[in-house]
Amino acid sequence: MKKIFKILGLALLVLLLALAALVLWLTVREYRPEAVEQLEVSSVLEPEAAALDQELNILSWNIGYAGLGAGSDFFMDGGKDSRSADKEKVLEYLEGIRESMESAGADLAMLQEVDIDSGRTYRIDERNYLSLGSGVHALNYACDFVPIPLPPLGRVYSGIYTTAPSLDISNSQRISLPCPFSWPVSAANLKRCLLVSYIPIEDSDKELVIVNLHLEAYDDGAGKIAQTNMLKSIMEGEYAKGNYVVAGGDFNQIFPGGLEVWPNTHPENWVPGVLEEDMLEEGWSFAYDLEVPSCRLLNQPYDPEDSENTQHYVIDGFIISPNVELLDVETLDLGFENSDHNPVMLSISLASQAA
Numbered sequence: 001m002k003k004i005f006k007i008l009g010l011a012l013l014v015l016l017l018a019l020a021a022l023v024l025w026l027t028v029r030e031y032r033p034e035a036v037e038q039l040e041v042s043s044v045l046e047p048e049a050a051a052l053d054q055e056l057n058i059l060s061w062n063i064g065y066a067g068l069g070a071g072s073d074f075f076m077d078g079g080k081d082s083r084s085a086d087k088e089k090v091l092e093y094l095e096g097i098r099e100s101m102e103s104a105g106a107d108l109a110m111l112q113e114v115d116i117d118s119g120r121t122y123r124i125d126e127r128n129y130l131s132l133g134s135g136v137h138a139l140n141y142a143c144d145f146v147p148i149p150l151p152p153l154g155r156v157y158s159g160i161y162t163t164a165p166s167l168d169i170s171n172s173q174r175i176s177l178p179c180p181f182s183w184p185v186s187a188a189n190l191k192r193c194l195l196v197s198y199i200p201i202e203d204s205d206k207e208l209v210i211v212n213l214h215l216e217a218y219d220d221g222a223g224k225i226a227q228t229n230m231l232k233s234i235m236e237g238e239y240a241k242g243n244y245v246v247a248g249g250d251f252n253q254i255f256p257g258g259l260e261v262w263p264n265t266h267p268e269n270w271v272p273g274v275l276e277e278d279m280l281e282e283g284w285s286f287a288y289d290l291e292v293p294s295c296r297l298l299n300q301p302y303d304p305e306d307s308e309n310t311q312h313y314v315i316d317g318f319i320i321s322p323n324v325e326l327l328d329v330e331t332l333d334l335g336f337e338n339s340d341h342n343p344v345m346l347s348i349s350l351a352s353q354a355a
Helices: 002-028 087-104 222-240
Strands: 036-038 055-062 108-115 134-146 154-164 171-176 193-200 207-214 244-250 285-287 316-320 324-331 344-350
Touching (some): 002 134, 055 087, 134 171, 134 193, 154 207, 244 324, 244 344, 316 324
Antiparallel strands (some): 171 193
């Protein structure tokens, strides 16, 4: 009996030492971005400025790293998986996403969860499939080894990506958002950020400011609030300069009226935050579509006929400044075929009197 206890004790000691070594390694290798970082923009040969009174179509889409299509579930949403079954499935989803982007014909696309070197997507640089011309990528998840679930997620290098066929993205910055997680969880967790891109405007000294975002998902709510408040502050600062501001992406918060149209019938699984109508200053506007859900729950592979076990949300959309005219906003119903999110298309015009 003593021999058995000794063996069990040694095994436990080895396990604890291995765990301590992993935590130490992750701590040493932890991604620690600066508060503000300048980013390199890959440019097309002849980029163009935006024009006053020009109609601009802007697409926002959380592509779920091309690993969360209709056949997928996810362990953080009540499912069991953390990646697509194989590389061929990732490539299939990527091709479908690319085709949908080309069909949409956006002047600019703001994408979230774009992997550039991750084990879950077989080290594919997804920018090579998704670039429309000019493009800039900001890391918000950089970890050599994510130890959960079992089998572990492994290496993740992913972020948000803004791309345009011809618009001149003259300057881009990565702005760090508050992180709600403390050590040691923070060592292998996301470091959320805003990707702020500046596009010159013809015959104007002002700029179109595009803010790509993916706010906190699995916190207790305080992280989302702090990140949203910082987003508002940055947008208001740009507007105070006379710039035109559009922020879009995955807010991980339900837009006003969304719960009435798409009630949360599965509170035991993932529950997003809520954006209040009165949180914006006078003149600022939300832009979103309640007719079609922008996101689904990943507790199981998608079955549109299974309404009892399926949960939908409207958590993807935009905020626009008072000098930006909203022409239209529409969630494109793609049936969650290639991602757990549907893309949202925004049509705007820049008000000439604010130049």
